Amino acid sequence: MLAVSKISVSFQKTKVLNSVSLSVSAGETVGIIGPNGSGKTTFFNTLSGFVHPSSGSITLNGEDITGTTPDYRAKCGMGRVFQNFGIFKEMTLMENLLVALEARGSFLGALVPWGAETRENRAKALGYLEEIQLASRANQKAGSLSGGQMRLLEIVRVLATGADLLLLDEPTAGVSPRMKEEVASFITKVQALGKTVLVIEHDITFIQKFCKRIIVLESGTVVLDDTPDRVCADERLQEVYFGKRAAG
Amino acid sequence: MSTLFEFLGSEYVIHLAILVCMYLILAQGLNLTFGLGRMFNLAHVASFALGAYTTALLAVETEAGFFKCVFASMLTSGLFAVLLGGIALRLTQDYFSIGTLAFSSVVSSLLINWKSVTRGVLGIPGIPRPEIFGIDFYNNTNFLVLIFIVACMVQGFFLILHSGPFGRALRGQAEYDEALQAIGCDTATVRNMSFLFSSATAGLAGSFFAYYLNYIDPSSFALAEMVFILTIVVVGRPGSLWGVSLGTVFLVLLPEPLRFVEINSAYLGPARQLLQAVILFTVVYLNRRSLFPPQREV
Amino acid sequence: MDILPQLLVNSLITGSIYALAASGLCLSFALLKILNFAHGHIMMLGAYMYLLFALDLQQSMVISALLAAGSMVFIGSFILTIFVNPFTRYSPLLSFVTTLALASMVEAIVSMVFGVNVRSLSSGEELSSLEFAGVFITPIQIVIIISAIVILTVMGLIIHGTGMGRRVRALAENPHASQMLGIRARHINFSVFVIGTVLAAYAGVLVGYETNLQPTMGNAYTIKAFAAMILGGLGNIWGTVFGAYILGFVENMAIGLDFGGYSLPAGYKDAFAFLIILGVLLVRPQGLFGSRKRSA
Numbered sequence: 024m025l026a027v028s029k030i031s032v033s034f035q036k037t038k039v040l041n042s043v044s045l046s047v048s049a050g051e052t053v054g055i056i057g058p059n060g061s062g063k064t065t066f067f068n069t070l071s072g073f074v075h076p077s078s079g080s081i082t083l084n085g086e087d088i089t090g091t092t093p094d095y096r097a098k099c100g101m102g103r104v105f106q107n108f109g110i111f112k113e114m115t116l117m118e119n120l121l122v123a124l125e126a127r128g129s130f131l132g133a134l135v136p137w138g139a140e141t142r143e144n145r146a147k148a149l150g151y152l153e154e155i156q157l158a159s160r161a162n163q164k165a166g167s168l169s170g171g172q173m174r175l176l177e178i179v180r181v182l183a184t185g186a187d188l189l190l191l192d193e194p195t196a197g198v199s200p201r202m203k204e205e206v207a208s209f210i211t212k213v214q215a216l217g218k219t220v221l222v223i224e225h226d227i228t229f230i231q232k233f234c235k236r237i238i239v240l241e242s243g244t245v246v247l248d249d250t251p252d253r254v255c256a257d258e259r260l261q262e263v264y265f266g267k268r269a270a271g
Numbered sequence: 272m273s274t275l276f277e278f279l280g281s282e283y284v285i286h287l288a289i290l291v292c293m294y295l296i297l298a299q300g301l302n303l304t305f306g307l308g309r310m311f312n313l314a315h316v317a318s319f320a321l322g323a324y325t326t327a328l329l330a331v332e333t334e335a336g337f338f339k340c341v342f343a344s345m346l347t348s349g350l351f352a353v354l355l356g357g358i359a360l361r362l363t364q365d366y367f368s369i370g371t372l373a374f375s376s377v378v379s380s381l382l383i384n385w386k387s388v389t390r391g392v393l394g395i396p397g398i399p400r401p402e403i404f405g406i407d408f409y410n411n412t413n414f415l416v417l418i419f420i421v422a423c424m425v426q427g428f429f430l431i432l433h434s435g436p437f438g439r440a441l442r443g444q445a446e447y448d449e450a451l452q453a454i455g456c457d458t459a460t461v462r463n464m465s466f467l468f469s470s471a472t473a474g475l476a477g478s479f480f481a482y483y484l485n486y487i488d489p490s491s492f493a494l495a496e497m498v499f500i501l502t503i504v505v506v507g508r509p510g511s512l513w514g515v516s517l518g519t520v521f522l523v524l525l526p527e528p529l530r531f532v533e534i535n536s537a538y539l540g541p542a543r544q545l546l547q548a549v550i551l552f553t554v555v556y557l558n559r560r561s562l563f564p565p566q567r568e569v
Numbered sequence: 570m571d572i573l574p575q576l577l578v579n580s581l582i583t584g585s586i587y588a589l590a591a592s593g594l595c596l597s598f599a600l601l602k603i604l605n606f607a608h609g610h611i612m613m614l615g616a617y618m619y620l621l622f623a624l625d626l627q628q629s630m631v632i633s634a635l636l637a638a639g640s641m642v643f644i645g646s647f648i649l650t651i652f653v654n655p656f657t658r659y660s661p662l663l664s665f666v667t668t669l670a671l672a673s674m675v676e677a678i679v680s681m682v683f684g685v686n687v688r689s690l691s692s693g694e695e696l697s698s699l700e701f702a703g704v705f706i707t708p709i710q711i712v713i714i715i716s717a718i719v720i721l722t723v724m725g726l727i728i729h730g731t732g733m734g735r736r737v738r739a740l741a742e743n744p745h746a747s748q749m750l751g752i753r754a755r756h757i758n759f760s761v762f763v764i765g766t767v768l769a770a771y772a773g774v775l776v777g778y779e780t781n782l783q784p785t786m787g788n789a790y791t792i793k794a795f796a797a798m799i800l801g802g803l804g805n806i807w808g809t810v811f812g813a814y815i816l817g818f819v820e821n822m823a824i825g826l827d828f829g830g831y832s833l834p835a836g837y838k839d840a841f842a843f844l845i846i847l848g849v850l851l852v853r854p855q856g857l858f859g860s861r862k863r864s865a
Contacts, residue, residue, distance in 0.1 A: 126454050358850055372791075501666065541676075548671070551670040555667055564660070566660070
């Protein structure tokens with residue numbers, strides 16, 4: 024599904040990603056962990072096209088998308104959840120979903136507010152809102168939601184774009200502990216739909232719940248790539264987070 | 272009662288109504304890029320000026336008809352938007368507003384210095400009023416009907432844009448550009464299109480400006496005019512279609528009482544300018560917490 | 570006769586005025602992160618304040634300069650408190666709008682008080698020019714060049730050699746971290762903005778002696794200061810000063826040189842600032858000396 028081959032990214036003279044390679048097959052869920060500054064978010068920015076790598080290539084469903092724009096990648100089926108909430112707080116919940124549904128519509132259709140297309144989109148949007156139990160608040164501003172609800176809205180909005188590959192950048196950031204459970208169970212639902220998911224997370228116990236594979240990034244390189252149990256057992260993980268143990 | 276009708280039918284009231292319609296067209300254009308799109312576009316008056324000069328030159332030099340002139344004005348301003356968009360829209364907000372300011376200054380410098388075409392500060396006099404299907408628009412009542420119909424069409428067009436997917440995308444890119452890109456929207460195209468619509472609308476307003484006043488010179492398109500249109504949009508609440516419509520009526524009529532005050536006529540222009548700038552500042556000051564929602568980025 | 574040395578000297582004069590004007594704009598951008606669209610109008614206002622004392626009230630040059638500087642200190646702090654500080658916490662768009670409103674207000678007030686006609690500070694007697702090796706220069710022009718060099722050097726010494734300068738640079742780079750170190754941002758922002766205002770006013774006075782004054786001149790000088798800053802990179806003070814001299818050079822060369830029997834009409838002189846802005850934005854948006862902001 025997604026194949027990343029030896030991408031490197033530098034800002035000014037510091038290398039942020041150093042020859043990262045990764046391949047993810049359809050339906051897989053992969054967790055990405057690593058200390059602050061290890062390049063996790065830059066990795067996602069490179070995948071979604073906001074940052075261009077100095078070398079290496081990215082292939083999505085067999086197509087080389089290395090130099091393409093973010094919106095093109097979205098049309099190829101890549102979706103992204105942002106750490107600082109990608110929803111539009113100034114818009115209503117309904118509008119947030121409409122914007123996603125309309126993004127691939129026709130040009131003339133994008134200028135007029137009526138027509139069969141719009142009616143269909145509204146119905147679809149309501150369906151998505153029901154899935155996250157927010158249909159009753161469809162006409163409220165998204166800024167009035169709690170952190171967890173915003174997160175659910177953002178994930179469901181990615182589904183509305185028809186994405187098959189979801190990049191979740193810290194989906195539990197800004198979410199209360201109680202809502203974390205709901206976000207986790209919603210991610211499990213997304214998995215059941217057969218979507219491919221990449222998750223960046225700090226909380227390793229959180230991603231263990233639904234990841235079969237975990238990648239550890241450190242200083243821009245992949246240190247570990249294994250099942251959660253073996254990653255947790257591996258002493259290199261301890262090294263990444265706590266530094267090398269003193270000899271003995 | 273009859274005196275009321277007489278007053279409403281008087282040349283003075285018709286003149287004000289024409290001004291309201293013209294500024295409505297102009298302000299709704301800026302309301303798209305600045306109001307919905309949050310792009311601090313200081314070149315709006317330059318588009319207006321280009322529209323006015325295109326109509327003036329065509330009508331005086333070639334005696335072209337109404338539809339030809341209006342279309343040419345919108346085309347010129349539209350092309351200007353494409354050029355401006357090509358350079359300025361790639362920039363971040365700070366550079367963008369400086370870039371549009373520079374663009375508008377290039378236009379006003381051309382208007383003043385390219386004397387062989389624009390006659391410089393002397394301006395272009397003797398612009399004939401249009402004649403369509405034998406109707407004489409030297410009559411201000413007829414002209415009012417014409418510009419009112421056009422203003423309604425423009426309002427309808429922007430109503431459609433604002434409430435439709437295009438308006439949503441424009442608001443989305445203003446709040447969080449990257450998030451909109453990540454759900455598959457080509458935000459650069461959305462911005463460019465909004466620029467095109469906005470600038471062509473300004474060109475349309477410019478065309479009517481030239482026709483109505485019969486005379487134009489560069490001083491009509493100075494900084495004060497930009498501040499005035501910005502005031503209309505800010506007072507009406509940026510991005511609100513009906514708010515800006517009300518704002519237009521309010522702000523066009525507001526300085527009118529100054530006419531009846533016994534002051535030196537040399538102070539009239541600056542007094543209006545000062546009044547508008549003070550209103551702009553006051554409204555921004557009072558609404559500073561809510562006027563422009565924060566923008567996020569990756 | 571070779572015109573080149575004369576053009577170079579003229580460039581130096583124009584560049585000095587622009588450098589004085591743009592450095593204030595640049596410092597206030599670096600610290601407050603605002604684009605002051607009224608900067609040229611502040612310049613114009615400063616020149617008119619001086620004109621008020623020197624010509625209308627018939628005071629001596631020194632007294633007028635002191636009174637004008639004093640009133641500009643007052644005006645600068647007024648502008649900062651009313652038009653800038655209440656807005657910086659929210660969207661940057663707000664201060665764009667308020668400074669633009671300020672520009673319009675200043676233009677309107679000056680037109681009402683001093684009239685819209687062109688005025689000049691020079692009475693004509695300063696114009697008797699001296700000649701050095703075929704280059705003509707007036708005493709006032711010598712004052713312009715020397716005072717610019719002195720002011721910019723002192724500014725450089727302060728910024729790079731004193732604790733005050735270190736605080737300014739720290740605040741410009743990372744306001745939050747600097748404040749946590751105990752640097753009082755409000756005081757420093759205040760002093761820098763006021764100094765920038767007085768420098769702009771001084772540049773305005775020089776313009777008044779060199780050419781003439783008009784209430785509508787503000788916008789052109791705002792754009793010139795922006796052009797210098799864009800050339801040097803937003804917030805980069807030495808880049809901006811250098812940019813100002815480049816702008817002066819380009820303007821004088823373009824008008825003065827003869828391109829195969831055709832020379833540009835002098836009216837287009839102002840247009841070069843705009844073209845420089847657009848050209849730089851097109852090719853190198855971060856400025857000639859700026860570094861691209863790190864993304865993500």
